[in-house]
Amino acid sequence: MPGAEGATERRKRIMDAFDAALDQPPETRTEWLEGAFADEPDMIAALKAMIRADEAPTILPDHVDPTASLVPPERVGVYRMVELIGGGGMGEVWLAERDDGLFDHRVAIKLMRPSLYSPELEDFFDRERRLLARMRHPNIARLFDGGVSVEGVPWFAMDLVEGPPLDEWADAAETSGSAKQDLEKRARIACSICDAVHHAHRNLIVHADLKPQNILIDPAGEPKLVDFGIADLVAAADDPALAKRYPNTPTYASPERLDGGQPSIADDIFALGTVLHGLLSGRWIEKGERALSAPSEAAADPARSNILRGDLDAIVARARAADPGERYASADAMANDLKAWLEKRPVEARQGGWRYHADRFVRRHKWLAASVAVALIAVVATTITISVLYWRAERALAAAEERFEEVRGMARYMVVDLYDELEPLAGAGDMRARVADVASSYLERLSGLASGDVDLRKELAVGYGRVGRAYGLTATNGTRGFEQGEQALQRAEELLAPMVEAHPERHDLKVELSRILSWRSSIAAYARSDVPEAHRLLDRALALSDAALAEVPGDADAAYGRWQTMLGRLDVLVFENRGAEAVALAEDQQRRAASLPVTERYAAMRPLMEAGVENAWGDGLYYLGRPRDSLPHYQQAYRILEGARERRQADVRVRTRMILYAYAVSTVYQDLGERGPALEWARLAVEDARILAQFETSPAVDQAMSLASLQYATLLVETGQAEQGVAEARSAVERRRQTAAADPNSDDARSGYLFALKPYMQVLELARRRDEACAVAREADRGWTDLYRGRDMPTGQARDARIMAEAVARCGGS
Amino acid sequence: MAQGDKWPERMFERYYDDYRAVARAVLARDSARERIQPTELAHEAAIRLFKLEKMDVSQRTHFLSLSARVMRQVLVDEVRRHRAQKRQAPVLTEWPGAEPEEAGTFDLENFDQVLSRLQEADPERAWVVEQRFYAGLTLEEIAEVSGRSLSTVKRQWRVARAWLLEELSHE
Incomplete structure (x- = not known):
């Protein structure tokens, strides 16, 4: 179509x-x-x-090299090929013998589609082989060797299982004894298969290609799974440079796999359900067949049907549920249900209770998705603390009471994008596709592995924590957002605190609770101006991370958690104008930075944190009335991130903060009356902002851009370049206007525009363009009145509106 | 670089800054004629940083192939930066191997965007272009590295090339 x-x-x-x-x-x-x-x-x-x-003429080489087709090698490694015993889409299987004379050993060698040797591929093989070697299970044929032959053919050596595949065995099996005895035997085999699959899942290996042909019945009558993890290797060998492709056995694949999803535990469970269906009913799914009737209906023998109806039908149905969230969370759970049937205990799949579990699973899934996604996309929220912004307000307004509202207004803009991502996620899971893909593919690998309530509750708490963080920062009118945020954080705390008590050995719980408390302290300080409470929360956070560090001295999570708490403390100290203490703490933190463990996980975070300390240090000095001394610290913060930017070109957090730091340097120079460097740094901020805007559009970037632009504009006017200055300011305001026009229902976008009018007016006044300044003031005055007609205006907005109304009065009315 | 046969991707990340330095130098040098050849850049970076000429042929091919993605990224980053400094002067480039009067020149950033679109629509064909354009591999070398047959690669290149030229003519 x-x-x-x-x-x-x-x-x-x-x-x-x-x-x-x-x-x-x-x-x-x-x-x-x-x-x-x-x-x-x-x-x-x-x-x-x-x-x-x-x-069109251009050069296109046209001479051809004959591509030699590869013949199977005579030997690989220490094995000599004896006999071809099987073939398939992905290669051939040979019976081979070890012939280095050391001992007799017959193995199955799988030759893969010839693919050119590449070092990348070999690295991958090494990694996967180590992973596969971890699997020791009586029902799994071990993969114990592998490599690339001199001819360039990748190969694997596996336990040789001499027996028929499951479907052939089942079809040929004599129904000696009653239908019931036969089905019990089959259920026991299915149980062993599930156990084997669960074992693999616990080692983070999915089979991705489960089907009766990959399950062999050895002479002792025990199932042995072959080709475990090979799907991954095949996909990599196929073309490491491209997206992974997996062997196609759609008959047993789950609906989400057919839709192009990655292999997952839920997908293996689905395949297990389909295998179980065939094993129990005796009727194997056919190619192209998707919907299956219940095993009891598929079975030809009425006696068999009667036994299948009920529990066993329910087990198959649950494993093959279309929604992955409704399937068994693990192969182990499926095995337990089969055992329950064998032992005549109630089967979970048939109980009303399973709904609860399924729901719980789905819920957990969503929260986890939320937390992972937020961790990935929280460009600003988790690291750019409100403090980075409020010095801007401080400097502009120099009044502590007003500072807070300004901070809140800005913080809000910075994370609107985050909120936007979160909303659809909590509903349909329909968030920005790529992030969702990354998050859910990890989740699917993990889901069903984490068992026990502690981990579940920890995950929930982490989810609440992130969400609370996001709400807290996206608070709009009034304090509702902060309240929601605080509620979510409190729920996280309620989940975590008792667990910390009950599991003193789990230092990770302490670290997580410490993080939650740090966030709560931010809300206490900025949303409620309750500084003593903020300090109390920070004290608790600190005690927890110290306890965790005492137990596990080198633990990176705890060490970085402590550091974050200290950054929170610095923010609050600066907020309170306790500059001297802030400076002393910043100095101490900077000294301690050297002893932070170096780990890949925090490699991106670290420069942001180090720059954060320098920035707070600069803030402290600035508020002590030592602007000259604050300069090197702001500049150092900028330089630290300059290094980080070289390494991580696309890190928006780094780039956004650099704009803000350059902006800070510019304003300090401005205070010192040194307009040359002030202009230079403002220009730097504007240029950085423009580059950033090329590949990232978000309210955060928008905000940083207008800040920088308006500062630059002011300085241009002050240095006698009024024309350029006004043009610069106008273009900054214009961008905000467009943002507001694009989203007419957003109070935030609308207030963002109105907020931007004030500095524009000031630039016009500075340029002595009185009439234009008055026109802008009138527009803002009208705008604020219209926007908050019949509603209470938040303090920050009210202050701005008042200033504009006064300006209108000075202009002589409209 | 004694272990010439081990080129994990990490290696390229580690040398990212060095790549950038070379890219910057090449851009600065070539900005007079405001036109660069990405393949020259790849080779120059490889020769300067990894003593490419001392590698044997197969090592060299693999090395260049693996570096294609990194080279592309570096180049686009540097071109952006370059443009920001030089106030929006576009950086032009040429179709690899073409004589200037043949296939014409085009804006490198445009090209990169068009290639990204191709990548979305058809990663396999786009990969061939990346190898050809940013690593300077011949089609035979691409066939060797990818394990695809030469005729497949040639066809993929031909289709991608026609599509790209057609798209670029609208840009």
């Missing part, structure tokens, strides 16, 4: 069609495509354009 396809699919289709056209002789090519796409004139036009482009 050409009408319904997206641009990307269309491009692909055009290219594929062009590829097909190239198969036609050049003289009839146009004719061919006119016939093939008779009802799609734009397709014909596009293809003709490509033919013209194709004929």
Whole structure:
């Protein structure tokens, strides 16, 4: 359906069609495509354009190397190939013998599709082989060796299992004894299979290709799973440079796999359900078949049907549920249900209770998705603390009471994007596709592995914590957002605190609780101006991370958690104007930085934190009335991030903060009356902001950009370049206007625009353009009145509106 | 670089800054003619940083192939930076191997965007272009590195090339 396809699919289709056209002789090519796409004139036009482009002269090498086809090697490693025993889509299986004379050993060697040796691939093999070697289970055929033959053929050596695949065995099995005894035997085999799969899952290996042909029944009648983890290796060997592709056995694959999802535990469970269906009913799923009737209906023998009806039907149905969240959370749970049936205990799949578990699972899934996603996309929230912003307010307003509202207003803009991401996620899980993919693929690997309430509650607490953090920072009118945030954080605390008591050995719980308390302290300080409470919370946070550090001295989470708490303390100290203490603490923190463990996990965070300390140090000195001394610290903060930016080009947090730090340096120079450097740093901030805006549009970037622009504009006017200054300020305001116009229902966007009018007016006043300044003041005055008609205006907005109203009065009314 | 046969991706990350330095130097040098050849850049970086000429042919090919993505990223970053400094003068480039009068020149940033679109629509064909354009590999070398047949690679290149030229003509 050409009408319904997206641009990307269309491009692909055009290219594929062009590829097909190239198969036609050049003289009839146009004719061919006119016939093939008779009802799609734009397709014909596009293809003709490509033919013209194709004929444009350029160099295209045309000499051909004959590609030699590879024959199976005679030997690989210490093994000599004896006999071909099987083949399949992904290669051949050979019976091989160890022939280094050391001892007799017969193995199965799997040869993979010849693929060129590459060091990257070898690294991958090494890693995977180590992983696979961890699997020791009586029902898993061990993969114990592998490599790349001299001919370039990747190979694996596995336990040789001499027995038929499950479906052949089941079909041939004599139903000696009653139907019940036979089914019990089959259920026991299924149990062993589930146990084996669970063992693999616990080692973070998914099979990804479970089917009866991969389950062999050895001479002792025990199932042995083969080809574990090979799917991964095959995918990598196929083409390491491209996205992973997995062998295609769609008959046993889950619906989400067929939709292009990555292999997962839930997908293995689905395949287990399908295998169990065949094993119990005797009727194996056929190629292309998707929906299956219950095993009891599929079974030919009425006696068998009677036994299957009920519990066993329910077990299969649960394993094959269309929604992965409704399946068994683990293969172990599935095995338990089979055991329950064998032991005539109630089967969980049939109890009303399972709904609860499924719901719980889904809920946990969502929270986890939320927390992971927030961790990934919280460009600002988790690291750019409110403090980074409020010195801006401080400097502009120099009044502690007003500072807080300004801070809140700005913080709000900075994380609006975060909130936007979070909202759809909590509902349909429909968040920015890439982040969701990354998050959920990890989640699926993990889901079903974490058992026990402690971990579940910890995950929930982490989720509440992140969400609380996000709410707290996206608070809009009034303090509702902060209240929601605080509530979420308190729930997190309620979950964690008793666990910390009950599990004194779990230092990770202490670290997490410490983090939650640090966040609560931010809300206490900035939303409620309750500084003593903020300090109390920080004291508790600190005690927890110290306790964790005492137990596990080198623990990176605890060490960085403590550092974050200290940054929180610094923020509050600066907030209270306790500059001297802030300076002393910053100095101490900077000294301690050297002893922080160096880990990959915090590599991105570390420079941000170090720069944060320098920034707080600068703030402390600035508020002690020592602007000159504060300069090197702000500049150092900037330089630290300059290094970080070189390493991580795309880190928006780094780039956003750099703009703010450059801005800080500029304002200090401005205070010192040194307009040259002030202008230079403002220009730097503006240029950084422009580069950032090229690849990131978000309210945070928008905000940083207007800050920098308006500062630059002011300085341009002050240094006699009024024309350029006014133009700069106008363009900054224009951007905010467009943001507001794009989202007419957003109070935030609207107030963002109105807030920006004040500095614009000031620039115009400075440039002695009185009439224009008055026009801007009137617009702002009207705007504020309209926006808050019939509502209470928050303090920050009220202050701004008052200033603009006064300006209008000075102008002589409208 | 004694272990020339081990080039994990990490290696390229570690040398990212060095790549950038070379890229910057090449851009600065070539900005007079305001046109650069990404493949030259790749080779120059490889020669300066890794003594490429001392590698054997297969090592060299693998090395260049693995560095293609990094080179692309470095180049686009540097071009952006360059443009920011030089006040928006676009950096032009040429179709690899083409004579100037043949296939024309185009804006490198545009090219990168068009290539990204191709990548979304068709990662395999885009990969071939990346290898050809940013690593300077010949089609034979690409076939060798990817394990695909030469005829497949040639066809992928031809289709991608026609599509790209057509797209670029609208940019």
